[in-house]
Amino acid sequence: xxxxxxxxLQKADVDKLPSLPHVLLQLLEICHDESxxxxxxxxxxxxxxxxxxxxxxxxxxxxxxxxTHPHTDDIPSIESSLxxxxxxxxxxxxxxxxxxxxxxxxxxxxxxxxxxxWQHSLYSASVSRSIAKLCNYSDPDEAYTTGLxxxxxxxxxxxxxxxxxxxxxxxxxxxxxxxxxxxxxFECTHQEVGAQLLHKHGANSFVCDAVLYHHENVExxxxxxxxxxxxxxxxxxTCSFFKPEDQQVFDAAETLLGLDKPLLxxxxxxxxxxxxxxTQSLEIDLAIDGMxxxxxxxxxAGDEFKQVQLAxxxxxxxxxxxxxxxxxxxxxxxxxxxxxxxxxSQHIGILFGxxxxxxxxxxxxxxHVNAIxxxxxxxxxxxxxxxxxxxxxxxxxxxxxxxASHSFDADSLDxxxxxxxxxxxxxxxxxxxxxxxxxxxxMNNAAIGTLVLGVDKTQYESLWxxxxxxxxxxxxxxxxxxxxxxxxxxxxSDDEQSDQLKHKIREVLHEVRNPLSIMxxxxxxxxxxxxxxxxxxxDVQTIKSEIExxxxxxxxxxxxxxxxxxxxxxxxxxxxxxxxxxxxQTSLFASKNIQISLDLxxxxxxxxxxxxxxxxxxxxxxxxxxxxxxxxxxxxxYTQDYVNVDGKQHIELSVADDGPGIDIDILPQLxxxxxxxxxxxxxxxxxxxxxxxxxxxxGSISCRSSDKGTSFHILLPx
Numbered sequence: 046x047x048x049x050x051x052x053x054l055q056k057a058d059v060d061k062l063p064s065l066p067h068v069l070l071q072l073l074e075i076c077h078d079e080s081x082x083x084x085x086x087x088x089x090x091x092x093x094x095x096x097x098x099x100x101x102x103x104x105x106x107x108x109x110x111x112x113t114h115p116h117t118d119d120i121p122s123i124e125s126s127l128x129x130x131x132x133x134x135x136x137x138x139x140x141x142x143x144x145x146x147x148x149x150x151x152x153x154x155x156x157x158x159x160x161x162x163w164q165h166s167l168y169s170a171s172v173s174r175s176i177a178k179l180c181n182y183s184d185p186d187e188a189y190t191t192g193l194x195x196x197x198x199x200x201x202x203x204x205x206x207x208x209x210x211x212x213x214x215x216x217x218x219x220x221x222x223x224x225x226x227x228x229x230x231f232e233c234t235h236q237e238v239g240a241q242l243l244h245k246h247g248a249n250s251f252v253c254d255a256v257l258y259h260h261e262n263v264e265x266x267x268x269x270x271x272x273x274x275x276x277x278x279x280x281x282x283t284c285s286f287f288k289p290e291d292q293q294v295f296d297a298a299e300t301l302l303g304l305d306k307p308l309l310x311x312x313x314x315x316x317x318x319x320x321x322x323x324t325q326s327l328e329i330d331l332a333i334d335g336m337x338x339x340x341x342x343x344x345x346a347g348d349e350f351k352q353v354q355l356a357x358x359x360x361x362x363x364x365x366x367x368x369x370x371x372x373x374x375x376x377x378x379x380x381x382x383x384x385x386x387x388x389x390s391q392h393i394g395i396l397f398g399x400x401x402x403x404x405x406x407x408x409x410x411x412x413h414v415n416a417i418x419x420x421x422x423x424x425x426x427x428x429x430x431x432x433x434x435x436x437x438x439x440x441x442x443x444x445x446x447x448x449a450s451h452s453f454d455a456d457s458l459d460x461x462x463x464x465x466x467x468x469x470x471x472x473x474x475x476x477x478x479x480x481x482x483x484x485x486x487x488m489n490n491a492a493i494g495t496l497v498l499g500v501d502k503t504q505y506e507s508l509w510x511x512x513x514x515x516x517x518x519x520x521x522x523x524x525x526x527x528x529x530x531x532x533x534x535x536x537x538s539d540d541e542q543s544d545q546l547k548h549k550i551r552e553v554l555h556e557v558r559n560p561l562s563i564m565x566x567x568x569x570x571x572x573x574x575x576x577x578x579x580x581x582x583x584d585v586q587t588i589k590s591e592i593e594x595x596x597x598x599x600x601x602x603x604x605x606x607x608x609x610x611x612x613x614x615x616x617x618x619x620x621x622x623x624x625x626x627x628x629x630q631t632s633l634f635a636s637k638n639i640q641i642s643l644d645l646x647x648x649x650x651x652x653x654x655x656x657x658x659x660x661x662x663x664x665x666x667x668x669x670x671x672x673x674x675x676x677x678x679x680x681x682x683y684t685q686d687y688v689n690v691d692g693k694q695h696i697e698l699s700v701a702d703d704g705p706g707i708d709i710d711i712l713p714q715l716x717x718x719x720x721x722x723x724x725x726x727x728x729x730x731x732x733x734x735x736x737x738x739x740x741x742x743x744g745s746i747s748c749r750s751s752d753k754g755t756s757f758h759i760l761l762p763x
Contacts, residue, residue: 049233050198050241057204059102059246062095062197064142065159066351067327072096072139073358074513086135087123092323094166094193095200098242099138103130105247123190143358155203156348158211162200164331165283166193167323171316173279179312180302182271191252191272192279195259198239202231236260263297274301282313386419389522393498396518397508401476401499405440406526407433407492414440414494426475431468433492439469440495443483447490449512452480453505472497480505484515486523493523615651618696618761619684621659625667626682633671637678644683649696652761658738663698665735666757670702673755679703694763695744701756707748715748 072089090097104126127135173192177185203210209230227234240257244250255276258266266273278301281287281294295306324331328351330344386404393399403426405414412433418426431438435445443450452465452473465473473481476499486493496519500508508515626641634641670680681701688695707715716736735757739746744761 049231050237053201053205053231053233053238054242054245057201059095059098059242060141061204062098062200063146063159063204064093064095065163065327065329066146066348066355067329068093068096068163069139069143069146070351070354070358071327073143076135076139083124083127086127090123090127091170091189091193092167092327093163094197096138096142097190097193098197098246099142100127100130100135101248102246103134103138143355146355151352153345153348155211158203160329160331160348161285162196163329164320164324165285166196168283168316168320169193169195169276169279171319172283172313173275175312175316176275176279176302176304179304179308180271180275182275187252188272188275191255191276194239194243194252195256195276195280196235196239197242197256198235198237201238201242202227202235206231234260263300266301271302278302278304282309283316385522385525386417387421389496392518397498397511397515399498399500399504399508401478403472403475403497403499404494405429405431405497406494407444414444429468429471437468438466439481439483440472440497443485444487444492444495447485447487449482449484449516451482451505451509453502473499475499478504482508482515484519486519486526488520488523488527491527493526496522613653613655616654616656616659618652618654618659618698619645619647619649621656622663622682622684622698625660625663629667629671633668634680637671637674637676639671639674639676639678639680641680641682644681646684646686648686649684652696652763654742654761658742662735662738662759663700665732666700669732670700670704670755674702674704688760690760695760696763698759698761699756701754703754706752706755707750712748712750716746 068089072086075085075089090100100123170189170193174185174189176182177188182188199210236257236259240253243256244253251270251272254270255272258269258273259276259280261273261277263277266277278294278298281297287294289310295309298304298309299306328347330347386402389404390400390402393402403422404417406417407414408430411430413430414433416426416429418424431441433441433444435442439450439452452469454464469481473479476497478499479501480499482498482500482505484496484498486496498508622643622645626643630641633639667680667682671678674680679702681699683699685697685699688697716732736746739759739761742761744759746757746759749756749758
């Protein structure tokens with residue numbers, strides 16, 4: 046593979062690839078929908094090559110990537126991969142992509158380039174899948190995603206050379222000139238860059254080849270894998286330079302795939318209709334040949350409006366994050382049911398200019414919603430209790446229908462009191478406003494309550510336009526109430542308490558992941574701002590690697606016991622050790638100037654094991670050694686293949702140091718939870734975790750220690 050392509054990827058990897066604001070806005074909208082399905086989410090991701098590449102990269106790091114297993118038929122779908130990652134991870138990707146897009150450069154020229162790239166990629170994906178079906182190819186979905194990603198190298202080059210790429214290639218009229226200029230300017234082509242990117246992030250070799258050879262001459266791919274020929278033909282048929290009278294393209298399709306012209310024209314017509322539907326749903330206006338100046342001006346204004354909407358989303362993300370942190374620290378409802386409402390009122394006033402709000406909470410025991418009063422409200426308010434039945438109140442209607450309701454219906458403005466229940470009229474009178482907006486609070490489709498806002502007609506008209514932001518605010522409130530309410534009711538049988546404890550652990554982990562996600566978002570921004578500072582970039586990547594490792598450790602707490610040993614895949618143990626050692630050299634070792642040497646047995650082939658468990662084992666051993674070593678200490682790590690124990694073949698991993706050794710009184714209990722000798726900040730659990738992980742991998746661990754140093758030896762069965 047072209048070395049220049051690898052160098053370019055160091056400048057602009059998958060996490061920097063741009064997406065159209067139109068797609069990001071829809072992704073953010075669907076991510077905040079309580080009725081979100083992974084199928085709907087997958088449909089959005091399949092519509093944008095950059096987002097699909099981001100998610101596939103994360104899936105690959107978590108060993109759950111679709112279309113990345115070259116030697117197995119058990120390939121997970123994108124839907125199952127998303128389920129493995131979880132909705133919070135996907136939301137994190139969406140937020141990060143949005144923030145990065147907001148801080149990236151924008152221009153009419155760049156927007157036009159991204160729209161053209163998006164159009165061609167999506168069109169090629171649709172045509173690739175249709176051709177695959179016509180040819181009875183075994184995996185049409187693989188053909189679709191390969192068609193979607195076939196020009197991903199163009200996005201990489203555009204990010205790596207922002208001033209040169211778009212302006213140089215914007216006005217080209219012929220494909221071959223395009224590739225010649227790429228070679229002249231960058232010493233490689235977008236095909237090579239794209240194939241290298243997909244290879245780096247786990248795509249199988251046939252997918253990489255289809256990307257690499259999608260511009261190859263027909264004579265060169267006559268006997269190539271069917272996927273190569275499918276994507277090659279799809280690219281020719283969907284290229285902006287293609288015209289129905291270009292007979293050589295149809296001849297190529299006939300030669301490579303045995304498809305005749307009438308069949309292809311019919312297929313193209315259907316794919317064009319599908320593309321039109323997607324562009325309309327995303328509100329993307331595409332350039333049309335012969336478009337007049339006024340239409341072009343309107344398109345430009347529409348694109349600028351999408352950028353403004355994206356900026357509003359970034360602002361909302363920042364605001365809601367602050368609200369989330371404040372609500373999380375409030376203590377919720379476990380001690381005082383009125384404690385949360387003043388905080389909600391404060392934020393409602395700051396964000397939306399609303400001074401009056403009332404909160405109703407759902408009581409499942411009697412199937413009622415009950416009003417909550419605060420110190421600043423009359424005590425009689427708490428006496429209002431409404432059955433959760435249709436037709437009783439706007440408050441219950443909002444909760445039953447799972448959508449906001451209000452008292453400003455156009456057909457009842459003249460005589461609204463004949464249409465509203467007495468309790469609704471009382472609440473309007475209590476707020477001393479013209480009407481009310483009722484916002485349902487839901488958590489995982491379960492009723493939490495209703496937040497009622499007292500507003501005048503002008504405020505209603507303004508707030509109703511901001512309903513998505515209002516509902517995201519209410520979702521934060523519902524989440525806080527749900528978490529704290531589950532803790533306050535944690536009584537019952539041992540099984541119930543165990544389930545409640547597991548639920549609480551999941552909620553706590555969710556709270557821990559939030560700041561980690563925020564840190565990752567801002568690291569992405571920092572990385573963009575420090576793009577030309579290579580040492581700083583390396584430090585940012587080190588921090589991101591540590592954050593990812595923390596996330597992996599947290600994930601283990603929510604896994605079922607049996608999953609820890611079942612989730613295995615081919616693992617390169619030497620690569621894991623080398624990668625983690627690089628991270629440690631700029632973090633654990635730097636302050637003490639600890640030196641580490643690696644002696645890794647190159648004979649070791651892929652080991653069927655759990656990569657995350659191996660990373661945690663190695664991290665704990667290295668961390669323990671680094672903390673025990675004095676300044677200028679030495680660490681030695683080696684692996685060895687073909688270690689025979691009782692007639693069975695094993696791989697050995699050893700970590701040795703030249704430190705003071707382990708106290709003889711501690712050695713007998715070394716792998717049991719004990720009080721740490723390292724101080725108050727350590728729980729003494731590191732080696733216990735290591736022992737448990739090694740056991741789960743069906744291996745063994747031993748330790749040798751003296752005043753000349755300590756070594757740990759792990760044997761893993763082959």
